Structures are given as structure tokens and as C-alpha cells.
Amino acid sequence: MIEEKVGFCTLCKSRCGTINVVENGWLKKVVPNPDHPTGKAICLKGRSAPEVVHNSRRLTAPLRRTTPKSDPDPRWMEISWDEALDEIGDRLKDHVARGGPESIAFAVTSGSSSPLSDSTYWIL
Ligand code: SF4
Known part of the structure; x- marks a missing residue:
């Protein structure tokens, strides 16, 4: 159809x-x-x-690196959205606890560069 x-x-x-x-x-x-x-x-x-x-290489799930950043092979492991959001939330809280809210910044490049444009006002 x-x-x-x-x-x-x-x-x-x-x-x-x-x-x-x-x-x-x-x-x-x-x-x-x-x-x-x-x-x-x-x-x-x-x-x-x-x-x-429909690209077969498109990422549709969060990935967690399982090796140190010094390792050329990141050995990505797929994780759930809940796991990813919890992990990111915990890291943000940790940054705030150690360095205050000023230790975190969000940024968006040109509005022509990203499908994020509908969320730009939320991010900035
Ligand atoms: S909205 Fe889509 S088609 Fe229009 S200029 Fe932006 S990327 Fe190109």
C-alpha cells in the first residue's frame, strides 16, 4: 500500500x-x-x-562504552533508555554535587544543523 x-x-x-x-x-x-x-x-x-x-547504521538505542577512552575499541554495549537516562541523570547530579549547577552547560549548534530544532528552546 x-x-x-x-x-x-x-x-x-x-x-x-x-x-x-x-x-x-x-x-x-x-x-x-x-x-x-x-x-x-x-x-x-x-x-x-x-x-x-532506514539506514542500517542508524543508532536506535543508547550505547554504553565498556572500555576506557584510551582504548581504541570502545566495545559498545546496547542498554535500555531507562538505564541510559538513569545513568546520565546520576552523572549530572554528581557534577552538580561536586561543582555546582554552573558545572553543566547545554548547547545547540546552528538551527540548520540538527533535527533538535523543535527542542532548542527547552535546551537553552
Ligand atoms: S527543513 Fe528539511 S528540506 Fe527544509 S531546508 Fe531544512 S533540512 Fe532541508
Whole structure:
């Protein structure tokens, strides 16, 4: 079954209007949606979204390094999201306890560089 889903590209803050062609649950193609206010054209990154989504090397679960950073082989081990969030939360708490809240900083690069653009205001 082939469906055309109207939406917008989330790969940067431009949010270009798109039509997303989905075949049997797989994103096959992303094309501009000229009916959308920002959909007259999309860039190569937006067009490449199916390759990003379905890339076999895409990380879809957190990984924990199991060797010291000096070891060239990190021997990544997949862990659950709950484990990752607990571990990160514990480390942040530890930093705050030792160095105060100023010891932690969050940053985002250009709004055109990341699909995080919808969360930028939360991060900064
Ligand atoms: S990545 Fe490209 S297509 Fe996607 S929103 Fe940004 S400019 Fe538009």
C-alpha cells in the first residue's frame, strides 16, 4: 500500500512543507509540497530522509562504552533508555554535587544543523 502523507521536514528549523511517500510502512520518498507555505522546494538533506530513517547504521538505542577512552575499541554495549537516562541523570547530579549547577552547560549548534530544532528552546 502506498500512502502520501502531508507533513514537514524536521531535519532543520526551516520546517519545509513536504509530501512523504510511505510504502507498506516504509518512508520511500520525500518531495516538496507546493501547497505548504514553505514547501516550494526542499534541500538534499530533506530528500535524503528515507536513507537516514532506514539506514542500517542508524543508532536506535543508547550505547554504553565498556572500555576506557584510551582504548581504541570502545566495545559498545546496547542498554535500555531507562538505564541510559538513569545513568546520565546520576552523572549530572554528581557534577552538580561536586561543582555546582554552573558545572553543566547545554548547547545547540546552528538551527540548520540538527533535527533538535523543535527542542532548542527547552535546551537553552
Ligand atoms: S533540512 Fe532541508 S528540506 Fe528539511 S527543513 Fe531544512 S531546508 Fe527544509
